[in-house]
Amino acid sequence: MFFKKKSQFDKIIKILTEVSTYPVLQKLVAEKRISFSEESHTLTLNLPFYAPQWLEKLQHDSLVPLASLFSQPLQWQVSENVLALQKNTQKTCMTKIKNIIVVASGKGGVGKSTVSVNLALALSKNGAKVGMLDADIYGPSLPTLLGVKDAQPSSSNGKLMNPIHAHGLVCNSIGFLVKDAEAMIWRGPMASKALQQVLNETDWPELDYLIVDMPPGTGDIQLTMSQNVPVSSAVIVTTAQDVALIDAQKGVAMFNKVDTHISGVIENMSVHTCSKCGHNEAIFGSGGGAKLAAQFSLPFLGVLPLHINYRIDSDEGIPTLVKNEHAHLVQPYFELAETLVMRLYCDLQAASQSISIMQVKP
Incomplete structure (x- = not known):
């Protein structure tokens, strides 16, 4: 100075x-x-x-x-300069990825995939190099959400797949390799192996963040990611509804048990604003996400609204952050992205005595 x-x-x-x-x-x-x-x-x-x-x-x-x-x-x-979590990076694909953030929920239907995509886009639009991995082997949704359902990964060397490019992100999913009408009738070990292949056999470029859209629950896929992948942190998505919070508690408990760091809790579909009269109503209740965070002494990362445009944009394959038509729908994701990376920075610094941290210039 x-x-x-x-x-x-x-x-x-x-x-x-x-x-x-x-x-x-x-x-x-x-x-x-x-x-x-x-x-x-x-x-x-x-x-x-x-x-x-x-x-x-x-x-x-x-x-x-x-x-x-x-x-x-x-x-x-x-x-x-983005901090990088250097932990167990033996596999070559991992050495190019500074941080892997898994977005999880205990229950399906809470909007986790939509949150994952728009969170990744918010990070990207803020200047970060971002990729996405669809870890939901049985019900992949990334190809639809990003509008690349007909894309198929190619290979430059016959060994690794080239990731699909969409809206400034790079991504890969089992959904690019299997037709929509086909069902993944696989036992847990087969699904875990398929996930590791999609992750490890993709030629990822240098990334600041790889956002992983996890399947709901606490099964084989979650264990595979926690035990075999150098995850920087997990983010829990829930609604304020009691039935969602019960399952979200199990998700938090699982990550704690397998020693995976949790950056915080997001409450999705918090408030719905009527498009006709402007009345605000908490259809799924309110305050549940903050209560869950407090229960486990986790940061509460924020709330996201419930709006029909999120659904329409997702079905069209043009995410809300890409359309950028309504500031009140876009801004919460930018705030969420910034809060998350700041939280991650603080957490990595706090853990610097037990894990190796290095600064990498983007």
């Missing part, structure tokens, strides 16, 4: 901390990821995540108080 007077830096940090709603800023200060040059009046932030909208808000909220310290406008400079 470059200062003539340390007290001036203290004032800058005090202002940034007061206007920021994210406690992660405290960690950035402690790790000396914030510096200031009096000569050029430039404030530099070295961020281990992608969060442009948070940065924009921070700059806006601190504009007036910071201006009182200087006679000329303050310049901002941002350097973004």
Whole structure:
């Protein structure tokens, strides 16, 4: 850090901390990821995540108080580096993937796949390199949600499949290899083997995040991902409905038992807004996600609304984040993505004494 007077830096940090709603800023200060040059009046932030909208808000909220310290406008400079979880990366495909995040639920029908796709798109639109893996062997939905049902993976070397490209993401799914009308009548070990083949025999490019859309439940696929794949973290999706929360509790308990880190809980389909009159109604109840998070001492990552456009966009294969027609439907996913990566950063830092962490420049 470059200062003539340390007290001036203290004032800058005090202002940034007061206007920021994210406690992660405290960690950035402690790790000396914030510096200031009096000569050029430039404030530099070295961020281990992608969060442009948070940065924009921070700059806006601190504009007036910071201006009182200087006679000329303050310049901002941002350097973004994504932390990578390096754990058991023996397989070649894993070495290109910095973080694997599994999106899970205890119960089907809570909108987990829709959340997975739009979360991945929000991360991608924020500047990250993102891929998706469809881990639901019996009921793959990624080809439909991304509008690439007729795509078939090719191979450049006859050994590895090239992932499918869709809306700025790379992805793979058993759904690309099996026709819609065919049923996967496989026992658990066969399904687990198929999952590992799709994951390990895909020529993944360098990725900041691989988002894995998990099947519901706590069966073989979940155990395979937890025990054989270097998962950075899991995210639990639920509705506020009691029957969904009961199964979500089992999902949390399973990840805890197999020592898979959980970044937090998302409450989906929280509030429905009538398209005719604008009335808000919590059809599946409210507050259940926050209650579940509190029960297991997990972060509550946020709520997502229930809206017909999510369903229409999913059926059309043009996700809501791609259409970008309604800010009130898009913005919650950007906020969720930023909260998740900040949470993941804090968690990786906290676990740095027990796992190996390295910084990789994108």
